Amino acid sequence: MLSDDLLTVAPETPAWRKEAPVAPAQMTSNADLKAIQNLAQKLQLQEASGLVVVIIITTIVCIMFVCITEAAINITQTINVTCNNSGILSVTGMMMSIIIIARKLYDYVGAGKLQGPSCIEAAKEIAIDDVVFDTTSDAMPHLSGARFYYGPKGICEFSEFLSTFRQPDYTLAYMLHDGRGTVVIKESLTPTVIATGKTTDHPLDNMVEYKVKEGKVSHMKVFWGQPTLFALLFLAGCHGIPAETPIDPGRTADWPDFAVGRRRVLADCMAAATDCGKAAALAAPSSVRAFGDVKMPMSNVRWKEVQCNPDKGFLEKAITKEATERVKSTPSGKKEWDERTLDTTVKVLEEILNERSRRAKNDLERRLRSGTGVREFRSKCCGLPDEPTPEAEKDIAWRLIEDYTRPAALRDMAGPVMEWASEIFGNVKRKGEAAGQILDAESEIEIVRDVVKECLIRHILKVINTENSEAHASGSHDAGLLATPQGYTAGDLDSLSVDCVNGLMTKGYGIQDNFVDDRVVEDVFKELEMIDFEGRLSQVQQQKMIGYRTDKICWVNFEGLDREKQPGLLELFKKMISIPFELNKTCSLYLQASASFHLGCFPKDAYYKKHVDGGYETNLNNGRKVTALFYANKSWSDSDEGHLRIYRRRPNPFQLEKGATPFQEDEVEEDITPEAGRLVLFRSRDVPHEVLKTKRKRFAVTLWLAGPPGPGDQPEGHHTSEMLKGTRATYGLEPRCVEVTAQVTNPEEKVLKKAGVFGKVNNIEEQTSVLANAMDGASDNGQFTLIEEIPPGTSDVVFRFVAALPKKYNNGPLPNLEFFQLKASWYPGAVRWQPLSECDLNPTADGCEEAERFCKNCQNNLSADGKPIYS
Ligand SMILES: O=C(O)CCC(=O)C(=O)O
Ligand SMILES: [Fe+2]
Incomplete structure (x- = not known):
């Protein structure tokens, strides 16, 4: 069962x-x-x-x-x-509640609870106060019931609209969830509009998508099946549409808006699933990350080394080699x-x-x-x-x-x-x-x-x-850990001055005074003094740091603050936490959110010798991309010394690759006084700096902003897809080009273009991943290349990627590679790597394939003689 x-x-x-x-x-x-x-x-x-x-x-x-x-x-x-x-049951526990919540709405409609004076109360039980019901459709602009409904009151209005037509054969065909708080419902009904008496001679199928929040429905969108036909039931006789307009039973433009990406497949597949493998894959939260994805495990993986093609951006110095081919087969013989x-x-x-x-x-x-x-x-x-x-x-x-x-x-x-x-x-x-x-x-x-x-x-x-x-x-906005500015409300996204941001992007560092009010600076200063007084700061114990830095530090995160006793730090932290969100917004720096602060105290005579806070090579790369420093040192003067000495930005691997001269000796760029209220931002990996011996105790609050590689990291002309080609990811390693052939099944009816390839590829000898070029830069399990096209059905696909090997291979034969969990994953538009075309975004727009099929004249659906036009 x-x-x-x-x-x-x-x-x-x-x-x-x-x-x-x-x-x-x-x-x-x-x-x-x-x-x-x-x-x-x-x-x-x-x-x-x-x-x-x-x-x-x-x-x-x-x-x-x-x-x-x-x-x-x-x-x-x-x-x-x-x-x-x-397989199916295993996910039901987790997601059951979402289904039940959406289901409750139907129970309420069925029980008549959404009618009459108590409707609003009932609606509040099932939906949040900000709920939005969207029943709009471009195909029925004249139907007044097809609109946005807001709040519990809106639900009652929607319920009134429902009562304008009868639907005796209403069937809830199925409900399914995506494992992320979205439920899709397919319903079938043969509507009869009470006012016009018109009906269809066949049932119409609608898709309805619900979002659930805080245990209640937060959003609902109806994707109408045959919306033009549905509208005609109401509108025959008005808007210039003849009363006797024939209802064309042959029209089959089902859920035009729903036909994008995975949603439709999900629905179709569920309805038609005779093999329950499909159903389980759809139901499993791990395999359905979001609507829109099509995940296709690969089998029968064969690979060979190929010559890297400089024209395609592969490194010129990559080695030409005779192809060697091996076949890996999937293991079998496991039991349940x-x-x-x-x-x-x-x-x-x-x-x-x-x-x-x-x-x-x-x-x-x-x-x-x-x-x-x-x-x-x-x-x-x-x-x-x-x-x-x-x-x-x-x-x-x-x-x-x-x-x-x-x-x-x-x-x-x-x-x-x-x-x-x-x-x-x-x-x-x-x-x-x-x-x-x-x-x-x-x-x-x-x-x-x-x-x-x-x-x-x-x-x-x-x-x-x-x-x-x-x-x-996938460019998804729910990446969670990335400081995604969209929807960020916890702080302002305009705290940084243009000069400061410009400096960061050009010279590699920027300065901004009066980052917070004087009152906050005053509080922060006192609170830091108190932390020091209570002995909470300690010297860095690492052996290699002896004689290198003599400051005292401690780490504290936002929640670690005492809200009563540390109001200044609380306010400062809040403002600094917004920095990555703002930089991502203005410069697409792909920074992660962080609330982990470093408090540094340089007692008299303390110093920190020249260093960089991060790096590009594997052993130096701690993920840090930007250092944000705040000083709260009241009435600091030049004679107190303790400057932050900034050296000229070093050319990074991309600039070197473009022919920049490698740095010989670091030149001093600027000595910055650690003045109260001053914020300094610099590129953690590119800007060497030091703290000169100080004559007075000085404090600094630091937030390091880490993140995967992104377009804003790189000089003009580079963009993330460049990583695919091995330039960046193989820095310090030997790039070798590999061509893979594998079998995949595309369950869609159309060719999927630019599908991402995910998985892990190991060098068996070294037991290390060869995918330094994971696109996210953070793991070797990320997307590492693209497949140009996957035709519908089962077929062999071919794609290339750059394996990053230790230099010791030095033109020798490629080691044995082992492929794990290889899958192609298509997501709408493969956003970051290939811009979405207008038709991807809106398949029913003029000139797009769907539109051709949908209707020939979307403006008003009428031909010159006033007859509706169907494709
Ligand atoms: O306190 C400063 O001005 C900078 C300290 C520093 O460079 C560090 O902690 O990495
Ligand atoms: Fe530093």
Whole structure:
């Protein structure tokens, strides 16, 4: 049985749903029950609680280990969720509520609750106060009911509009969600307009998209099936449309606005899904990131080295080589996890995350935050001790963690995590045995738990980071961790002066005085003094820094501040937090949001020798792109010294590549006094700087802004797609061009152009990724190249990418490459890499393919003799 939570059906169950789907769900190594029992018996376990699950988990890991070593299964392949009941069920828990919320609206309409004087109250129960219902359609401009409806009152008005036509055969064909708070509904009805008595002789299908927020409906958009026909039922007789206008039953322009990208496929596919594999893929939150995406796993991957083509932008110095061809086939022979094992595994994973006051979960949070630069883990440094996250501060990282540690998500992860754990555990055991150590049962369990914990944390981080980078790659605005200016309301986006921003973009640094009010400067100064007085600042202990810097520092994040005692820092932080948003807005610098501040205190005679805050080479690249420094040193004069000495901006790899002269010796550009209220921005990687010995104690508040490479990073003429061609990503490495042929299935009816390629490619010898050229620059799991065209159906596609190898390969043969989780992902327009054409954005616009099909004269749908025109 499929779950009704996921698919809510109308009275008449569609035929496809009647068929019980068959196919395995989570696939993994062959778990042999007897071996589990034997091992369970062998293991002596302590506490009662969690005992059974620990035995089972240990057993699963051990057995998977045996299986992996014996059967040499390629464990690096992801588990394929084909689909069966459990494949679908596994996501229902997580998303059930969204469906239920949208469903409630229908229940209310059905029960007549949205009529009469109590309508508004009822509407408030199901929708947020700012709800918008959009029933507009370009195809029916004259129909007054097709408009925007605002707020609960609007819902009642919409309900009134609904009562102007009868729809006795109304059928809710299905509901499905995208795993991100959007629900799509397909409905079917044969409307009869009461006023005109007109009806259609066949049912009309509409698609309705709902967005859910705060447990209520926040937005609704109707995509009308045959809108012109629908409008005619009302309008025959008005607007110059003859009363006897024949209703053309043959017209089939279904949901014209809905026909963009994935939405339509999603809907069609669901309705027609006779193979439930499709349904599971659609339902799984991890595989459906957003409407608009078409994800196509690749198989039968073959590759060969090809000559890099300088004309295409590939590096000229790349090596010409005879092609070598190898074929990799997908592994097979994995068996299904049974439901109970999966349940148990999920319980264990939950237990591991929560044991000892959520240590693993806290660890995960810390690593997520420090890895992304969003915020340091709730710092104890200069503020309050750790405490539960208050409601108001449940930020994106917090939400991600909650989402990815829910049972339903853990269920999706159970397979890969356990497989990975089993491999690691196998290695540990093998090493131990080679060294003559035999593990007793207790230690074995301890180790397994630790390994599973580590694998789980890493897996979650990987999933989150991949999703985040994919979001970057697709130009999506919900990238979350990027400081996306759209919709940013937490601060002003015009705090930076033109001079300061210009300086940053040209000379590599900019200065702005009076960044905050004098009152704030005064407070910040006092608060920093207090932090120092309380002994919260400490010298940097790193060995390599001895004699290099003598300042004292501490880190504090926004939440770490004491709101009562540190109002100045609070205000300053708020303003500085907006800087990446503003720079992204004005200069597209692709900076991430950060609220992790560095407080630096230079006591008398302290200094910090010349350095850069980041770099381009792998070992220097800490992701930092811009340094934002604020000084609060009252009445500073030149004679106090302690200047920030800025050296001339060094040419970066792109400028060098364009022929810039490499820097010989750094020249001093400017000595900046650390005056109260002064903000200095500079390019962390390009601008060497130092703090000259100070004669007076001086404070600085620093925010480092990290981020993936972006267009604003680079001098004129470069844009992100340049990375595809290996110029930037292979800096310091040897670029080699690889041509790949793989099989993909494009489920759409049209050719998909410029699909992104995602996945991981390893050099087997080095065990390292060769994809330094991940487009997001942040991971080796990002989009790394484009496929020009994927025709509908199953076909071989060919694409090229630049592998970045250590220089030691020096023209030698290409090492063996291993491809993991390769998939093509088409998203509308592949926005960042290829501009959207007008027709991509609006397929029904004049001159576009859809418009041709839709109607010949969109202006008024009438021919010269007043008859409606249909294509
Ligand atoms: O305090 C300053 O002016 C700059 C300090 C600095 O360069 C650093 O912390 O990296
Ligand atoms: Fe610095």
